[in-house]
Amino acid sequence: MKLKSLVINGFKSFADKTQIDFQAGMTAVVGPNGSGKSNIIEAIRWVLGEQSAKSLRSGKMPDVIFAGSSERKALNRAAVEITFSNLDRYLPINEDEVVITRRIYRNGDSEFLLNGKNVRLKDITDLMLDTGLGKESFSIISQGRVESIFNSKAEDRRTILEEVAGVLKYKKEKQKAQQELSQTAQHLNRVADIVSELS
Numbered sequence: 001m002k003l004k005s006l007v008i009n010g011f012k013s014f015a016d017k018t019q020i021d022f023q024a025g026m027t028a029v030v031g032p033n034g035s036g037k038s039n040i041i042e043a044i045r046w047v048l049g050e051q052s053a054k055s056l057r058s059g060k061m062p063d064v065i066f067a068g069s070s071e072r073k074a075l076n077r078a079a080v081e082i083t084f085s086n087l088d089r090y091l092p093i094n095e096d097e098v099v100i101t102r103r104i105y106r107n108g109d110s111e112f113l114l115n116g117k118n119v120r121l122k123d124i125t126d127l128m129l130d131t132g133l134g135k136e137s138f139s140i141i142s143q144g145r146v147e148s149i150f151n152s153k154a155e156d157r158r159t160i161l162e163e164v165a166g167v168l169k170y171k172k173e174k175q176k177a178q179q180e181l182s183q184t185a186q187h188l189n190r191v192a193d194i195v196s197e198l199s
């Protein structure tokens with residue numbers, strides 16, 4: 001799986017539609033302070049399902065929409081589209097390319113698309129879980145995060161290692177199965193009560 005391109009349209013300082021094509025090897029983004037370098041990384045986190053406006057340095061989610069400048073009116077919609085090459089079928093989708101789109105409107109309405117089809121946020125987070133690109137993944141390390149990882153509690157560091165090793169997904173599935181088992185046990189108890197009342 002390779003990051004192929006990113007299209008940012010109306011997100012933060014990117015009032016105009018901007019396409020970044022990532023070439024093989026390393027890409028470096030350079031520019032003066034405040035020119036929007038971090039906004040590119042935030043666009044990637046946002047399109048992959050980031051739910052915390054605060055962690056995107058915004059008050060509320062619609063604040064990620066271009067807020068206007070001395071020369072330009074504010075916009076009413078932000079959209080980000082990310083394209084991964086999936087020739088190796090790393091993502092469990094039988095397509096050579098996986099395109100994820102997220103849009104948000106001023107009234108707070110938002111939508112996700114996966115290869116052009118409307119999907120839920122959960123579909124995106126499930127798809128990204130354990131790819132190393134998920135919500136809490138460590139492929140995107142923001143300023144200050146390194147320190148916070150070093151200073152975190154042992155259990156929290158364990159969660160980090162589990163995410164990196166790809167076991168978090170199975171832990172979540174196990175939790176869900178355990179909940180279902182306990183619900184089923186409760187139902188069985190209830191059935192046993194009813195049977196004993198009737199007999």
Ligand code: ATP
Nearest residue numbers: 012013033034035036037038039063064065066067
């Ligand atoms: P530095 O090198 O200082 O870290 P940077 O290149 O990473 O800077 P960013 O932090 O990505 O820059 O961009 C900050 C700029 O984005 C600021 O000028 C800010 O006004 C602008 N900006 C942020 N949100 C919005 C928005 N919703 N609408 C318009 N502009 C925005």
